[in-house]
Amino acid sequence: MSENMKQKKSTSFDMQTLKRLLSYMKKYKTTMIVVVICIILSAVASAASSMFLQSLIDIYIVPLLGQDHPVFTGLLHALIIIGVIYFVGAMGTWIYNRLMVTIAQGTLKRSVMRCLRRCKHFQSVTLTAIHMVRS
Amino acid sequence: MSDLIDFGIEERSLANVFKYGFALILFAVMELLTGVLSAKFAAKASTGLSANLRQDMYDNVQRFSFSNIDKFSSASIVTRLTTDVTNIQNAWQMIIRMAIRGPVMMIFAMTVSFSISHDISMIFLVLIPVLAVLLFFIMKCVSPSFKRVFKTYDQLNSVVEEDVKGIRVVKSCNREDYEIQKFDGISESIYKDFSKGERQLALNSPLMQLCMYGVMILISWIGAKAIVASGNNIAFGLTTGQLTALLSYAQQILMSLMMLSMVLTMITMSASSGNRIAEILNEQPDITDPQNPVKEVKDGSIKFENVDFVYSTKADKKVLNNIDLNINSGETIGIIGGTGSSKSSLVQLIPRLYDATAGKVSVGGIDVKKYDLHALRESVAMVLQKNELFSGTIAENLRWGNENATDEQLVQACQLACADEFINTLPDGYNTHIEQGGTNVSGGQKQRLCIARALLKSPKVLILDDSTSAVDTRTDAQIRKAFAEKIPNTTKIIIAQRVASVQDADRIIVMDDGQISAQGTHEELLRTSRIYREVYESQQKGKKDHE
Numbered sequence A: 001m002s003e004n005m006k007q008k009k010s011t012s013f014d015m016q017t018l019k020r021l022l023s024y025m026k027k028y029k030t031t032m033i034v035v036v037i038c039i040i041l042s043a044v045a046s047a048a049s050s051m052f053l054q055s056l057i058d059i060y061i062v063p064l065l066g067q068d069h070p071v072f073t074g075l076l077h078a079l080i081i082i083g084v085i086y087f088v089g090a091m092g093t094w095i096y097n098r099l100m101v102t103i104a105q106g107t108l109k110r111s112v113m114r115c116l117r118r119c120k121h122f123q124s125v126t127l128t129a130i131h132m133v134r135s
Numbered sequence B: 001m002s003d004l005i006d007f008g009i010e011e012r013s014l015a016n017v018f019k020y021g022f023a024l025i026l027f028a029v030m031e032l033l034t035g036v037l038s039a040k041f042a043a044k045a046s047t048g049l050s051a052n053l054r055q056d057m058y059d060n061v062q063r064f065s066f067s068n069i070d071k072f073s074s075a076s077i078v079t080r081l082t083t084d085v086t087n088i089q090n091a092w093q094m095i096i097r098m099a100i101r102g103p104v105m106m107i108f109a110m111t112v113s114f115s116i117s118h119d120i121s122m123i124f125l126v127l128i129p130v131l132a133v134l135l136f137f138i139m140k141c142v143s144p145s146f147k148r149v150f151k152t153y154d155q156l157n158s159v160v161e162e163d164v165k166g167i168r169v170v171k172s173c174n175r176e177d178y179e180i181q182k183f184d185g186i187s188e189s190i191y192k193d194f195s196k197g198e199r200q201l202a203l204n205s206p207l208m209q210l211c212m213y214g215v216m217i218l219i220s221w222i223g224a225k226a227i228v229a230s231g232n233n234i235a236f237g238l239t240t241g242q243l244t245a246l247l248s249y250a251q252q253i254l255m256s257l258m259m260l261s262m263v264l265t266m267i268t269m270s271a272s273s274g275n276r277i278a279e280i281l282n283e284q285p286d287i288t289d290p291q292n293p294v295k296e297v298k299d300g301s302i303k304f305e306n307v308d309f310v311y312s313t314k315a316d317k318k319v320l321n322n323i324d325l326n327i328n329s330g331e332t333i334g335i336i337g338g339t340g341s342s343k344s345s346l347v348q349l350i351p352r353l354y355d356a357t358a359g360k361v362s363v364g365g366i367d368v369k370k371y372d373l374h375a376l377r378e379s380v381a382m383v384l385q386k387n388e389l390f391s392g393t394i395a396e397n398l399r400w401g402n403e404n405a406t407d408e409q410l411v412q413a414c415q416l417a418c419a420d421e422f423i424n425t426l427p428d429g430y431n432t433h434i435e436q437g438g439t440n441v442s443g444g445q446k447q448r449l450c451i452a453r454a455l456l457k458s459p460k461v462l463i464l465d466d467s468t469s470a471v472d473t474r475t476d477a478q479i480r481k482a483f484a485e486k487i488p489n490t491t492k493i494i495i496a497q498r499v500a501s502v503q504d505a506d507r508i509i510v511m512d513d514g515q516i517s518a519q520g521t522h523e524e525l526l527r528t529s530r531i532y533r534e535v536y537e538s539q540q541k542g543k544k545d546h547e
Helices: A003-023 A026-064 A073-117 A127-134 B002-009 B014-063 B066-072 B074-116 B118-165 B167-172 B176-201 B204-230 B240-282 B343-348 B373-379 B394-398 B407-416 B420-425 B443-455 B473-486 B522-528 B530-546
Strands: B302-309 B320-327 B332-337 B358-363 B380-383 B461-465 B491-495 B507-512 B515-520
Touching (some): A026 A073, A026 B204, A073 B176, B002 B014, B002 B240, B014 B074, B014 B240, B066 B074, B074 B240, B118 B167, B118 B176, B118 B204, B118 B240, B167 B176, B176 B240, B320 B515, B332 B343, B332 B530, B343 B461, B343 B491, B373 B380, B380 B443, B394 B407, B394 B443, B407 B443, B443 B461, B507 B530, B515 B522, B515 B530, B522 B530
Parallel strands (some): B332 B491, B332 B507, B380 B461, B461 B491
Antiparallel strands (some): B302 B320, B507 B515
16 A cells, blocks of 8 residues: 555544544534634633733823823723623633533533444444454 | 833833843743743653552552452442542642742732832732632532542443443343443433533633733723823833733733632542542551461361351341351361352451451461461462453463462363363463453353462362352362362362252351351251252252253
8 A cells, every 4th residue: 555545544534533523513513603702702802902902002091191181081981892892701701611511521421422322332342342352 | 021111112222122122032932941841840740640649559459358349349449540540640730830830920920010019009919819719619619519520430430340341241131222321321420510510610711801801901090090190200100111011910910810720620620539549548458467477377277266247337237147167177168058148258258358247267276367368368269259360371370379380280280170171172272362351261161260270379278169150060070079189188168059069078068148057968968957958959850850
């Protein structure tokens, strides 16, 4: 068997394994979509945090320097908006963490049970095969 | 960072930008290097810890008596040696890095923050106790779920162990679906408990984020006012550079709190495993060597004096009740009795697999508790009802009885146990590989190999606990004949269901409900013991019906 063929065979096996692993998550398709949305929200909040620090000094602090009666209303509004973004981000983190527990544990349980029920890799294999695995 | 902004960017000094920028890069590289090294050494330390733990546990398990093992169950011991140790390994790997890095990082960041602005840094002092209370509350809720999970893991392992061991029975009785349902029930229970605990733990991260974001908003608001008030002049108060540094330190403080919360999480998750490991390590073997033990067994005489026995102190009924029995050295004793009549329990007290609850058991005229355990068990060979062969060749298995046995001695022992004839038919003879549990030999062959293994000890007492049950009657008779002729000085105790297996014995003991119901020769018992007569007649009738 040539090196290329060996590589091809190994890749196809990996893809099959991956496909099979993903099939255990089929039940959680909608949940996975919610998880992805929540991760995006959490990441956006984190990015907004860095961007806000940049604008905090340039837009909201520096223009007020040297003023006799500085007005902080603009800064207050910006802080309220970023506060809401932060809150949504934290909620996103909480939701995806919770949902990931359900997906991870559920997939684990389903994969083992499916092996037992449908793939019949344990209860239905021949005794000879069990001997081979043992040895 | 603060100096880079205030003295580099604000003052438009390229030299200062390079100076402080270079210092920042240097610190970043140092952080990278130390981070890699700490990860490497933490991995080494944690894997080393788990290896040591596992070894110490395993060593202690080897010293356990049967009652110690009964107390934990073999499945639970396996879970503790595998899953629990892995949990501790993972937890320790994380804890040794974070439990040091977190507090150091927090103390450093707090000190510098207070040196920049005392007022703003007070926010941290308010935040830390609030977070600590919330974290403590989460951990308290989570802990019971994980404790339950590890107990259920024991059940899971027990079910798998039972199923794999008895896979032939499962298949022959068509019980695959039942086994799957049983596994499913336990698996569901683990799923629910683990999910519950993990969901509660999932609150940790967003809680930390909320605190971090809240602190940044507060610092931004108070800091902005302070900068405007000072005119961004370090001589009059806070500067933009210092505000940036404060926000950066705030992130570090919250990061360190996050690390500490993860450490707490890992401690909570692994505490149950730690306790279960400690139980194994702290368990004292019930049966130990006495001080100044007797190292030699004089002869094969055995004496039971008013012996009582129970497996558990909580048991209502005694397994053995007031046993008095004298066996002379070299005598052949048959023990017969119904299922659950405590035949096996009686003989297990001789090599101290269990200790008598009351009374005294003596071998060679000396209390078994006064012997060195190794010496006693070398002199008392026991072929158990469910004896095991291990993966390896037949010769290797036989040498469990005597590691220094020569090939001639192996053959001699196998001839006595009538195992030689079937070994010689195998293509590789004594070098034939035995599968784990001896699954590639028949029940009768396995029993004969186990008898040969026991004979290699040249014991003073040989106990066969129903260990010829799978051997045909002709071979059984041959084995008994060989015993009588070749090892006349060895005391032989034969527990059997078949009267034919014991009827030639010097004396037969009839056990009933944990007591000696009768004893005597075959002929005497036929006259005096109703139980013995009934067993004999039913077996004779069965034999005639079969013919």
